[in-house]
Amino acid sequence: MSFATILDQLPPAKSPLLRRFASLLEPNDDASFERMAQEARELTRQNFGRTMRMFAPLYLSNECINNCRYCGFSRDNPILRVTLTVEQVVAEARHLAAQGFRQVLLVAGEHPKFVNGSYLVDCIRALRPYFSSIALELGPMESAEYAPLVEAGAEGLVVYQETYDRGSYARMHTSGPKQDFNWRLDCPERAYAAGFRRIGIGALFGLSAWRPEALALAAHLEYLLKRCWRSDLTVSLPRLRPAAGDFVPPFSLGERELGQLICAFRICFSQVGIVLSTREPAPLRDVLASLGVTIMSSGSHTEPGGYTGQGRHAVHQTVRGRILPPDAGIDALATGQFEISDERSPAEVANVLRRRGFEPVWKDWDQALITR
């Protein structure tokens, strides 16, 4: 049975695990929340120890052929765009490696003309000397398209469904290939078939009501755990941030509710890694680190070239998807995908983690495992 069929039977048809998960998402009093938090912390320690994996995103391109109402990179947003050359990507990589990062997430909008297979293979190969672990966050592809990327040295793939609510999904994705809900839904399984060892899934909270959204995400995780048993699955729970286009999220997920959600995932999926990005403010991140988060980014930039100013002279403007002729007068960074909230440097975040009793782990992988 495909996951689409299971998803469409939710919420009435739930496994015992999902029933427990749903019960943990119910409104609770402070004492119950505290008990959940204590249990989540204990399970995290037992399974992941007193450590925190560190990673950084590296944006390759903000070109995109999709229109997603919430995303700064949307095709019709009149933003400054660029696709970094491989040399520029390496310059960004050097900067991140010097800060300590050995795990990187390469991110790009969906635009096959600018970000195609051979470009990605070149980027991955060029970055191997700098990172022990390279993961990708791109538009969904076929397994056969993923395979060369795995062969080149990428070991992780991240693909968020954004929202599991079909109605919201249709309203949010107004044009482009991303409109195909099921194609995206099956992407983690195609990634697994291609040989990715780490697969990250998630939902973008704010697009639909958070409890059913979380339940569907948990159902997807439960489904993938059984079928993609050799892959290391992780889950992300990003909340929408301000971005170009001035989208106003129709739903909200409060800070306490986010904490409760992280605890529920940890209690029900005790061995699954939970990722936390710099979308969240520093004080909240510091607290969430103790509740179940196991992987954190820090010092992030969401614009291509954001770390070292690469690509400044190659940016171009687009108006409703149409590229305007280069304007020699432009000397600015490309536009970011969204605003980050925790602006502390990686070293600052690492120091705070140490003070809170965590060892920041920068290297937890070796290229020797997957490449000859």
Add this chain to the structure above:
Amino acid sequence: MSDKPSKLKIADREFTSRLLVGTGKFASNELMRDALDASGTELVTVALRRADLSGHSDPFANILDFIDPKRYLLLPNTSGARNADEAVRLARLAVTAGLPSWIKLEIHPDPRYLLPDPVETLAAATILVKEGFTVLPYINADPVLAKRLQDVGTATVMPLGSPIGSNRGIETRAQIEIIIEQATVPVVVDAGLGAPSQAAEALEMGADAVLVNTAIAIASDPVRMAHAFRKAVEAGRDAREIGLAEARTTASATSPLTAFFSEETAAQKL
């Protein structure tokens, strides 16, 4: 009884301590170093994927700097490998990077329960033994697999008590007892030991050593917990060497009720 417990011999090396310690999950490298010291261990395992194997002394992957190679025999492990090829490649890389040719062979394709793959483990062990490695394979408590590994020349077998990090103790007791009974190499109970009493139990059962990581690393005081495990392992080994009294389901009186009859019989004979 001699007043000194016997030494543990693995391959051609002797060890006074029968406690092997893992280095993952600690809140800091400094705490790990202090816990190793308190544990009295002489054999320390490190995940190769966390170490710098490039020879560039990476300050962001410097876990090996906290393990004194003069004091401890470093036992690199292949955690993260999901098949024999990957494990063999990592082991070779470790030697190239100047690490010892002792290898704790761990192949667990399922990243959630980290249960070892018997097929790939046997395949990798066969290759690594031929290449001259001293191989200590992590296995499920499978007596036949233990024999097969012994036959290809591994230096130990390391059956799990329960899944890694689970702290559930020796749930595989009956199988481990068979492995101990049949083994011609040291048996090291690896994984799942959450309390010093469970480590003592393994030694009392006749295991030659135990490997502990999570229970020490995530304790609120890892140094004291490491010391607690040290004492438990010593106690368990002493008890094994002395010989435990057999457990009974009924009371055993120190003044037997039937003594009269044996005396009567003796009198009648006279």
